[in-house]
Amino acid sequence: MFCGPRGVGKTTCARILAKTINCSNITADTEACNECESCVSFNNGQSLNIFELDAASNNSVEDIRSLVDQVRFAPASGHYKIYIIDEVHMLSSGAFNAFLKTLEEPPPYAIFILATTEKHKIIPTILSRCQIFDFNRIKVEDISKHLQQIAVKENIEADPEALHIIAQKAEGALRDALSIFDQMVTFSGNKVTYKDVINNLNVLDYEYYFRITDQILPGNISSVLLTFNELLNEGFDGHHFIAGLSGHFRDLMVAKDEITLQLLEVTEVVREKYKVQK
Ligand SMILES: [Zn+2]
Numbered sequence: 001m002f003c004g005p006r007g008v009g010k011t012t013c014a015r016i017l018a019k020t021i022n023c024s025n026i027t028a029d030t031e032a033c034n035e036c037e038s039c040v041s042f043n044n045g046q047s048l049n050i051f052e053l054d055a056a057s058n059n060s061v062e063d064i065r066s067l068v069d070q071v072r073f074a075p076a077s078g079h080y081k082i083y084i085i086d087e088v089h090m091l092s093s094g095a096f097n098a099f100l101k102t103l104e105e106p107p108p109y110a111i112f113i114l115a116t117t118e119k120h121k122i123i124p125t126i127l128s129r130c131q132i133f134d135f136n137r138i139k140v141e142d143i144s145k146h147l148q149q150i151a152v153k154e155n156i157e158a159d160p161e162a163l164h165i166i167a168q169k170a171e172g173a174l175r176d177a178l179s180i181f182d183q184m185v186t187f188s189g190n191k192v193t194y195k196d197v198i199n200n201l202n203v204l205d206y207e208y209y210f211r212i213t214d215q216i217l218p219g220n221i222s223s224v225l226l227t228f229n230e231l232l233n234e235g236f237d238g239h240h241f242i243a244g245l246s247g248h249f250r251d252l253m254v255a256k257d258e259i260t261l262q263l264l265e266v267t268e269v270v271r272e273k274y275k276v277q278k
Pocket of ligand 1: 033
């Protein structure tokens with residue numbers, strides 16, 4: 001069972017695992033060869049041994065019964081029949097029960113890979129029959145590095161700051177980051193700038209937080225009000241700003257100590273700014 005938040009690669013990993021299990025010529029690094037009959041048919045989307053079921057839309061007892069019926073037949077070619085069941089927590093309780101017996105005593109050629117975003121909704125009898133792998137949210141830094149690699153491959157010039165904002169907005173889901181990045185490229189062509197990204201995503205420029213903090217520190221209330229007015233005029237929501245400002249204060253406190261500075265999920269340039277403003 002693969003558990004974890006959406007967009008972190010559970011189904012993708014399930015597919016890679018399924019392909020690798022059935023590869024008849026696994027490489028020395030335990031990767032699928034991409035050349036054998038099984039790999040080729042998988043890559044063409046024609047594999048007869050790998051089945052995917054989306055439990056979000058096929059969650060009835062009948063759906064599971066027809067799956068269980070299929071499981072009875074040994075694979076015609078290859079070693080294993082692999083069933084990937086996505087969003088498994090969506091199965092009805094009747095469907096879960098119909099599934100239990102097969103999950104408990106599957107035929108030796110059957111492997112089930114279950115994926116879910118909500119492990120707590122899976123009944124203990126199912127959980128206890130599975131090996132559980134927890135997938136974590138992907139770090140902002142890792143997402144933005146990945147976007148950077150894509151940008152290079154696609155000949156897109158992208159500000160590190162811009163990619164960072166996209167990664168932040170994606171909240172740990174690479175899939176979301178990729179689709180936002182895609183939108184940005186559609187909008188700005190092969191040059192993705194920080195300004196364009198914050199305008200498009202309606203993100204407040206972090207400069208505002210630094211500036212307003214610089215004005216608060218000496219008690220320069222008039223300037224604070226003018227800056228606040230400026231950002232309201234730009235169409236930003238006051239509540240949104242306050243939430244962002246409190247996040248900024250939190251980051252400043254974290255920046256007080258060199259050791260905790262690494263906890264800030266920001267780019268190098270911004271980290272330097274925090275170091276100065278703390
Ligand atoms: Zn292969």
